[in-house]
Amino acid sequence: MPQQHANLASHSLCLGASAGLGLESAKVLAARGAEVILAVRNPAKAEKALATIKAAAGPDAKVTIMALDLESLASVKAFAQEFRASGRKLHVLLNNAGIMATPFGLSKGGCYAMLCGHLPT
Numbered sequence: 001m002p003q004q005h006a007n008l009a010s011h012s013l014c015l016g017a018s019a020g021l022g023l024e025s026a027k028v029l030a031a032r033g034a035e036v037i038l039a040v041r042n043p044a045k046a047e048k049a050l051a052t053i054k055a056a057a058g059p060d061a062k063v064t065i066m067a068l069d070l071e072s073l074a075s076v077k078a079f080a081q082e083f084r085a086s087g088r089k090l091h092v093l094l095n096n097a098g099i100m101a102t103p104f105g106l107s108k109g110g111c112y113a114m115l116c117g118h119l120p121t
Contacts, residue, residue, distance in 0.1 A: 010029075010033075010034045010035070010091040010092055011034070011035050011037070011088045011089055011090055011091050011092070012026075012029045012034045012035065012036045012037065012091065012092035012093075012094065013037045013039055013083075013090055013092065013093050013094065014026045014029070014036055014037065014038055014039065014094040014096065015039045015068065015070075015094060015095055015096050016040075016094075016095075016096035017036075017038040017039070017040060017046075017049055017094075017096070018038070018040050018042060018045035018046055018048070018049045019045070019049070020096075021096055022094065022096035023049050023052065023053070025094050025096065026038060026049070026053050026063070026094075027052070027053050027056045027057055029092065030053050030054075030056075030057035030061040030062070030063050031056060031057040031058070031061070034062070034091075034092065035062040035063075035064075035088075036053070036061070036062065036063045036064075037063075037064050037065075037066055037083075037088075038050065038053075038063065038064070038065045038066070039066050039067075039068040039079065040065060040066075040067065040068065041067070041068060041069040041070070041071075041075075043065070043067070046065045047065070050063055050065060066079060066082060066083065067079065071108055072108045074108075
């Protein structure tokens with residue numbers, strides 16, 4: 001299989017980009033010239049991730065932060081509206097957000113928190 005790279009004009013949306021695999025993926029995409037949108041629920045972590053990405057990809061890297069809390073359907077709807085209003089196209093979607101091995105809990109919408117990214121709340 002040939003090696004594939006992000007198109008220089010691509011718009012990439014990365015969920016879970018504050019740490020781990022999501023952060024590393026966002027760094028590579030930004031370094032390859034993609035415009036990367038960090039969809040995050042924690043603004044402080046997002047700012048730290050943004051600095052890390054720019055340090056790795058260069059100060060001219062096109063990286064923006066957008067708020068998205070997958071436990072809140074209102075947040076998901078607001079994110080979708082903001083993204084659509086921006087006029088951007090979406091070329092790459094990295095569904096990397098998730099939680100693992102947490103105690104039982106319910107989301108703001110009342111669904112099992114471990115499944116919030118997959119079920120309507």
